[in-house]
Amino acid sequence: MTEANRRSTDFTPDFTLAHLSDVHLSPLPPIGARHWNLKRLLGWLNWQRRRRHLYSRDVLDRIVADIAEQAPDHIAVTGDLANLGLPAEHEAALAWLRTLGDAERVTVIPGNHDIYSHIGADRGTGRWHPHMSPNTAAADYAIAEAQSAGMSGDAAFPFVRRFGKLAIIALNSAVPTRPFYAIGRIGKAQLDRLARILDRLGAEGLMRVVLIHHPPLPGLAKARHDLQDADALAEVLARHGAELVLHGHEHISSEHWHPAPSGHIPIIGVPSASLARPYKKEPPARYHLYRVALDTNRPSIELIARGLAEPGGPIIELERRLIVPDSQ
Numbered sequence: 001m002t003e004a005n006r007r008s009t010d011f012t013p014d015f016t017l018a019h020l021s022d023v024h025l026s027p028l029p030p031i032g033a034r035h036w037n038l039k040r041l042l043g044w045l046n047w048q049r050r051r052r053h054l055y056s057r058d059v060l061d062r063i064v065a066d067i068a069e070q071a072p073d074h075i076a077v078t079g080d081l082a083n084l085g086l087p088a089e090h091e092a093a094l095a096w097l098r099t100l101g102d103a104e105r106v107t108v109i110p111g112n113h114d115i116y117s118h119i120g121a122d123r124g125t126g127r128w129h130p131h132m133s134p135n136t137a138a139a140d141y142a143i144a145e146a147q148s149a150g151m152s153g154d155a156a157f158p159f160v161r162r163f164g165k166l167a168i169i170a171l172n173s174a175v176p177t178r179p180f181y182a183i184g185r186i187g188k189a190q191l192d193r194l195a196r197i198l199d200r201l202g203a204e205g206l207m208r209v210v211l212i213h214h215p216p217l218p219g220l221a222k223a224r225h226d227l228q229d230a231d232a233l234a235e236v237l238a239r240h241g242a243e244l245v246l247h248g249h250e251h252i253s254s255e256h257w258h259p260a261p262s263g264h265i266p267i268i269g270v271p272s273a274s275l276a277r278p279y280k281k282e283p284p285a286r287y288h289l290y291r292v293a294l295d296t297n298r299p300s301i302e303l304i305a306r307g308l309a310e311p312g313g314p315i316i317e318l319e320r321r322l323i324v325p326d327s328q
Protein backbone atom coordinates (compact mmCIF):
# COMPACT_ATOMS: atom_id res chain seq x y z
CA MET A 1 0.00 0.00 0.00
CA THR A 2 1.46 3.39 -0.94
CA GLU A 3 1.63 6.09 1.64
CA ALA A 4 -0.93 8.18 -0.23
CA ASN A 5 -3.41 5.32 -0.05
CA ARG A 6 -3.05 4.73 3.65
CA ARG A 7 -6.19 5.36 5.62
CA SER A 8 -7.06 6.22 9.19
CA THR A 9 -6.88 2.56 10.12
CA ASP A 10 -3.09 2.88 9.90
CA PHE A 11 -2.89 5.14 12.91
CA THR A 12 -4.81 6.26 15.92
CA PRO A 13 -5.03 10.04 15.91
CA ASP A 14 -3.59 11.84 18.92
CA PHE A 15 -5.47 15.00 18.04
CA THR A 16 -8.33 16.01 15.75
CA LEU A 17 -8.60 19.61 14.60
CA ALA A 18 -11.65 20.95 12.77
CA HIS A 19 -11.01 23.88 10.41
CA LEU A 20 -13.78 26.08 9.06
CA SER A 21 -13.71 29.53 7.55
CA ASP A 22 -15.58 32.35 5.83
CA VAL A 23 -18.93 31.74 7.47
CA HIS A 24 -20.14 35.27 6.56
CA LEU A 25 -22.88 35.23 9.18
CA SER A 26 -26.36 36.36 8.27
CA PRO A 27 -28.64 38.21 8.69
CA LEU A 28 -26.90 41.54 8.25
CA PRO A 29 -27.72 43.88 11.17
CA PRO A 30 -28.95 47.46 10.63
CA ILE A 31 -26.09 49.87 9.88
CA GLY A 32 -25.79 52.83 12.24
CA ALA A 33 -25.47 56.26 10.64
CA ARG A 34 -21.84 56.69 11.77
CA HIS A 35 -20.76 53.43 10.08
CA TRP A 36 -21.89 54.28 6.56
CA ASN A 37 -19.13 55.02 4.05
CA LEU A 38 -18.45 54.18 0.40
CA LYS A 39 -16.86 50.82 1.22
CA ARG A 40 -19.86 49.72 3.29
CA LEU A 41 -22.36 51.08 0.79
CA LEU A 42 -20.81 48.97 -1.98
CA GLY A 43 -20.58 45.97 0.35
CA TRP A 44 -24.18 46.42 1.45
CA LEU A 45 -25.40 46.58 -2.17
CA ASN A 46 -23.40 43.44 -2.96
CA TRP A 47 -24.90 41.69 0.06
CA GLN A 48 -28.46 42.65 -0.86
CA ARG A 49 -28.09 41.78 -4.52
CA ARG A 50 -26.04 38.59 -4.33
CA ARG A 51 -24.35 37.44 -1.15
CA ARG A 52 -27.41 37.09 1.08
CA HIS A 53 -28.72 34.48 -1.35
CA LEU A 54 -25.47 32.52 -1.13
CA TYR A 55 -24.38 32.44 2.54
CA SER A 56 -26.94 30.54 4.54
CA ARG A 57 -27.26 30.49 8.32
CA ASP A 58 -29.29 27.31 8.04
CA VAL A 59 -26.50 25.55 6.12
CA LEU A 60 -23.93 26.82 8.61
CA ASP A 61 -26.01 25.56 11.55
CA ARG A 62 -26.04 22.12 9.97
CA ILE A 63 -22.26 22.23 9.44
CA VAL A 64 -21.82 23.20 13.11
CA ALA A 65 -24.07 20.34 14.23
CA ASP A 66 -21.99 17.95 12.12
CA ILE A 67 -18.76 19.23 13.67
CA ALA A 68 -20.25 18.61 17.12
CA GLU A 69 -21.06 15.04 16.09
CA GLN A 70 -17.48 14.49 14.93
CA ALA A 71 -16.27 15.70 18.36
CA PRO A 72 -12.88 17.19 17.36
CA ASP A 73 -10.41 18.09 20.10
CA HIS A 74 -10.27 21.66 18.84
CA ILE A 75 -11.93 23.97 16.30
CA ALA A 76 -10.13 26.68 14.30
CA VAL A 77 -12.06 29.43 12.52
CA THR A 78 -9.93 31.41 10.06
CA GLY A 79 -11.89 34.62 9.67
CA ASP A 80 -14.61 36.32 7.66
CA LEU A 81 -17.27 35.68 10.29
CA ALA A 82 -18.77 39.07 9.41
CA ASN A 83 -19.57 40.87 6.16
CA LEU A 84 -19.21 44.62 6.68
CA GLY A 85 -17.10 44.62 9.86
CA LEU A 86 -19.84 46.17 11.98
CA PRO A 87 -19.79 46.09 15.80
CA ALA A 88 -23.22 44.39 15.79
CA GLU A 89 -21.72 41.70 13.53
CA HIS A 90 -18.80 41.24 15.94
CA GLU A 91 -21.33 40.74 18.74
CA ALA A 92 -23.29 38.22 16.69
CA ALA A 93 -20.07 36.42 15.75
CA LEU A 94 -19.09 36.11 19.42
CA ALA A 95 -22.48 34.56 20.18
CA TRP A 96 -21.98 32.17 17.27
CA LEU A 97 -18.44 31.26 18.39
CA ARG A 98 -19.88 30.29 21.76
CA THR A 99 -22.23 27.86 20.03
CA LEU A 100 -19.11 26.10 18.68
CA GLY A 101 -17.58 25.74 22.11
CA ASP A 102 -15.84 27.59 24.90
CA ALA A 103 -12.74 29.70 24.31
CA GLU A 104 -10.31 26.91 25.26
CA ARG A 105 -11.82 24.72 22.57
CA VAL A 106 -12.35 27.27 19.77
CA THR A 107 -9.66 29.51 18.23
CA VAL A 108 -10.55 32.37 15.89
CA ILE A 109 -8.60 34.89 13.81
CA PRO A 110 -10.03 37.85 11.86
CA GLY A 111 -10.55 38.05 8.09
CA ASN A 112 -10.85 41.07 5.82
CA HIS A 113 -14.65 41.14 6.22
CA ASP A 114 -14.21 41.36 10.02
CA ILE A 115 -11.75 44.27 9.89
CA TYR A 116 -13.44 45.80 6.88
CA SER A 117 -13.48 49.53 7.36
CA HIS A 118 -13.10 52.00 10.19
CA ILE A 119 -15.28 51.64 13.30
CA GLY A 120 -13.85 54.48 15.37
CA ALA A 121 -13.08 53.61 18.99
CA ASP A 122 -15.26 50.51 19.02
CA ARG A 123 -13.58 47.29 20.29
CA GLY A 124 -14.46 45.50 17.06
CA THR A 125 -13.03 41.98 16.88
CA GLY A 126 -11.49 42.62 20.33
CA ARG A 127 -14.79 41.15 21.57
CA TRP A 128 -13.41 37.78 20.49
CA HIS A 129 -10.36 38.07 22.73
CA PRO A 130 -11.10 34.94 24.82
CA HIS A 131 -11.02 32.91 21.57
CA MET A 132 -8.16 34.98 20.16
CA SER A 133 -5.47 34.70 22.85
CA PRO A 134 -3.16 32.02 24.34
CA ASN A 135 -4.93 29.10 26.00
CA THR A 136 -4.24 28.13 29.58
CA ALA A 137 -1.51 25.68 28.52
CA ALA A 138 0.32 28.43 26.61
CA ALA A 139 -0.13 31.29 29.08
CA ASP A 140 3.34 31.06 30.67
CA TYR A 141 4.93 30.55 27.28
CA ALA A 142 3.15 33.63 25.92
CA ILE A 143 4.43 35.87 28.70
CA ALA A 144 8.00 34.61 28.33
CA GLU A 145 7.90 34.91 24.56
CA ALA A 146 6.45 38.41 24.60
CA GLN A 147 8.96 39.59 27.22
CA SER A 148 11.84 38.23 25.18
CA ALA A 149 10.49 40.25 22.26
CA GLY A 150 10.34 43.35 24.47
CA MET A 151 6.53 43.45 24.29
CA SER A 152 3.78 43.30 26.84
CA GLY A 153 2.28 39.88 27.56
CA ASP A 154 -0.96 40.73 25.80
CA ALA A 155 0.49 41.69 22.39
CA ALA A 156 -2.30 40.31 20.26
CA PHE A 157 -0.70 38.46 17.32
CA PRO A 158 0.69 36.00 16.70
CA PHE A 159 -0.73 34.14 19.68
CA VAL A 160 0.04 30.54 20.53
CA ARG A 161 -2.16 27.77 21.82
CA ARG A 162 -0.60 24.55 23.06
CA PHE A 163 -2.17 21.11 23.13
CA GLY A 164 0.47 18.64 24.31
CA LYS A 165 2.79 17.98 21.35
CA LEU A 166 0.83 20.26 18.99
CA ALA A 167 0.77 24.05 18.90
CA ILE A 168 -1.39 26.52 17.01
CA ILE A 169 0.25 29.78 15.96
CA ALA A 170 -2.41 32.32 14.94
CA LEU A 171 -1.68 35.30 12.70
CA ASN A 172 -3.78 38.34 11.84
CA SER A 173 -3.66 39.31 8.15
CA ALA A 174 -6.77 41.54 8.21
CA VAL A 175 -6.49 45.29 7.71
CA PRO A 176 -9.12 47.89 6.72
CA THR A 177 -9.17 48.20 2.95
CA ARG A 178 -10.36 50.59 0.24
CA PRO A 179 -13.45 49.84 -1.89
CA PHE A 180 -12.87 46.92 -4.29
CA TYR A 181 -9.87 45.71 -2.28
CA ALA A 182 -9.70 42.62 -0.05
CA ILE A 183 -5.96 42.61 0.53
CA GLY A 184 -4.22 41.55 3.72
CA ARG A 185 -0.99 42.37 5.50
CA ILE A 186 0.97 40.70 8.29
CA GLY A 187 3.53 43.39 9.02
CA LYS A 188 7.11 43.18 10.23
CA ALA A 189 6.30 42.92 13.94
CA GLN A 190 4.19 39.78 13.47
CA LEU A 191 6.70 38.30 11.02
CA ASP A 192 9.60 38.81 13.44
CA ARG A 193 7.70 37.21 16.29
CA LEU A 194 6.48 34.39 14.07
CA ALA A 195 10.08 33.51 13.18
CA ARG A 196 11.06 33.31 16.85
CA ILE A 197 7.95 31.34 17.81
CA LEU A 198 8.46 28.81 15.02
CA ASP A 199 12.08 28.32 16.11
CA ARG A 200 11.16 27.82 19.77
CA LEU A 201 8.27 25.48 19.17
CA GLY A 202 10.22 23.57 16.53
CA ALA A 203 13.12 23.11 18.98
CA GLU A 204 10.61 21.61 21.42
CA GLY A 205 9.59 19.11 18.75
CA LEU A 206 6.00 20.35 18.58
CA MET A 207 3.79 20.04 15.53
CA ARG A 208 3.36 23.66 14.44
CA VAL A 209 0.00 24.54 12.87
CA VAL A 210 -0.14 28.12 11.53
CA LEU A 211 -3.51 29.85 11.02
CA ILE A 212 -3.96 32.82 8.68
CA HIS A 213 -6.97 34.17 6.80
CA HIS A 214 -5.31 35.06 3.48
CA PRO A 215 -3.39 32.48 1.42
CA PRO A 216 0.17 32.83 2.74
CA LEU A 217 2.22 32.46 -0.45
CA PRO A 218 2.60 34.80 -3.46
CA GLY A 219 0.35 33.99 -6.40
CA LEU A 220 -2.35 32.08 -4.52
CA ALA A 221 -4.92 34.91 -4.58
CA LYS A 222 -5.92 37.30 -7.32
CA ALA A 223 -4.69 40.88 -7.41
CA ARG A 224 -6.42 43.26 -4.94
CA HIS A 225 -7.37 40.15 -2.95
CA ASP A 226 -3.94 38.94 -1.88
CA LEU A 227 -1.54 39.16 1.04
CA GLN A 228 0.70 42.17 0.42
CA ASP A 229 3.68 40.73 2.27
CA ALA A 230 3.28 37.14 1.10
CA ASP A 231 6.91 37.15 -0.10
CA ALA A 232 8.15 37.93 3.40
CA LEU A 233 5.84 35.37 5.02
CA ALA A 234 6.90 32.71 2.51
CA GLU A 235 10.52 33.40 3.43
CA VAL A 236 9.85 33.12 7.18
CA LEU A 237 8.07 29.79 6.64
CA ALA A 238 10.87 28.55 4.38
CA ARG A 239 13.53 29.47 6.93
CA HIS A 240 11.85 28.49 10.19
CA GLY A 241 9.48 25.70 9.14
CA ALA A 242 5.99 24.59 10.15
CA GLU A 243 4.13 21.31 9.83
CA LEU A 244 0.80 22.66 8.54
CA VAL A 245 -0.59 26.04 7.43
CA LEU A 246 -4.37 26.52 7.23
CA HIS A 247 -6.18 29.41 5.59
CA GLY A 248 -9.48 30.57 4.06
CA HIS A 249 -10.38 33.72 2.07
CA GLU A 250 -10.52 32.26 -1.48
CA HIS A 251 -13.55 30.06 -0.68
CA ILE A 252 -12.02 27.11 -2.53
CA SER A 253 -10.22 23.89 -1.60
CA SER A 254 -6.51 24.22 -2.25
CA GLU A 255 -3.28 22.43 -1.40
CA HIS A 256 0.22 23.74 -1.96
CA TRP A 257 3.60 22.67 -0.69
CA HIS A 258 6.30 25.04 0.49
CA PRO A 259 9.92 23.98 0.98
CA ALA A 260 11.47 24.30 4.43
CA PRO A 261 14.47 22.75 6.22
CA SER A 262 12.10 20.72 8.41
CA GLY A 263 10.42 19.26 5.32
CA HIS A 264 7.87 20.57 2.84
CA ILE A 265 5.00 22.42 4.50
CA PRO A 266 1.43 21.62 3.41
CA ILE A 267 -0.58 24.82 2.91
CA ILE A 268 -4.27 24.04 2.77
CA GLY A 269 -7.26 26.27 2.06
CA VAL A 270 -10.84 25.47 3.00
CA PRO A 271 -13.98 26.79 1.23
CA SER A 272 -16.75 28.73 2.95
CA ALA A 273 -18.69 26.81 5.61
CA SER A 274 -22.00 28.46 4.76
CA LEU A 275 -22.30 28.64 0.96
CA ALA A 276 -25.69 27.14 0.08
CA ARG A 277 -24.91 26.33 -3.54
CA PRO A 278 -21.91 26.42 -5.90
CA TYR A 279 -20.94 29.89 -7.00
CA LYS A 280 -18.34 30.42 -9.75
CA LYS A 281 -15.35 28.31 -8.58
CA GLU A 282 -16.63 28.06 -5.02
CA PRO A 283 -18.08 24.71 -3.90
CA PRO A 284 -21.01 24.51 -1.48
CA ALA A 285 -20.35 24.57 2.26
CA ARG A 286 -17.67 22.33 3.69
CA TYR A 287 -15.13 22.08 6.46
CA HIS A 288 -11.99 20.04 7.12
CA LEU A 289 -11.09 17.64 9.89
CA TYR A 290 -7.39 16.96 10.47
CA ARG A 291 -6.64 13.72 12.25
CA VAL A 292 -3.05 13.88 13.43
CA ALA A 293 -0.77 11.12 14.71
CA LEU A 294 2.20 12.63 16.50
CA ASP A 295 4.15 9.54 17.46
CA THR A 296 6.51 9.57 14.48
CA ASN A 297 9.42 11.81 13.48
CA ARG A 298 7.08 13.78 11.30
CA PRO A 299 3.36 13.87 12.09
CA SER A 300 0.95 11.85 9.97
CA ILE A 301 -1.96 14.02 8.91
CA GLU A 302 -5.23 12.76 7.49
CA LEU A 303 -7.64 15.26 5.99
CA ILE A 304 -11.36 14.55 5.96
CA ALA A 305 -13.57 17.02 4.09
CA ARG A 306 -17.22 17.07 5.14
CA GLY A 307 -20.03 19.21 3.76
CA LEU A 308 -22.66 19.49 1.06
CA ALA A 309 -22.22 17.39 -2.07
CA GLU A 310 -25.16 19.27 -3.59
CA PRO A 311 -27.45 22.15 -2.60
CA GLY A 312 -30.04 21.06 -0.04
CA GLY A 313 -28.36 17.70 0.49
CA PRO A 314 -27.10 16.17 3.72
CA ILE A 315 -23.69 16.91 5.27
CA ILE A 316 -21.54 13.97 4.26
CA GLU A 317 -17.91 12.91 3.98
CA LEU A 318 -16.68 14.30 0.65
CA GLU A 319 -13.05 13.27 0.71
CA ARG A 320 -10.49 11.50 2.89
CA ARG A 321 -6.76 11.42 2.21
CA LEU A 322 -3.39 11.55 3.85
CA ILE A 323 -1.53 14.81 3.50
CA VAL A 324 1.75 13.74 1.94
CA PRO A 325 3.81 15.54 -0.72
CA ASP A 326 3.23 12.85 -3.35
CA SER A 327 -0.56 13.12 -3.03
CA GLN A 328 -0.66 16.26 -5.18
Ligand SMILES: [Fe+2]
Nearest residue numbers: 022080113249
Ligand atom coordinates in the same frame (compact mmCIF):
# COMPACT_ATOMS: atom_id res chain seq x y z
FE1 LIG B 1 -14.63 35.22 2.77
Ligand SMILES: [Fe+2]
Nearest residue numbers: 080111112249
Ligand atom coordinates in the same frame (compact mmCIF):
# COMPACT_ATOMS: atom_id res chain seq x y z
FE1 LIG C 1 -11.64 37.00 3.06
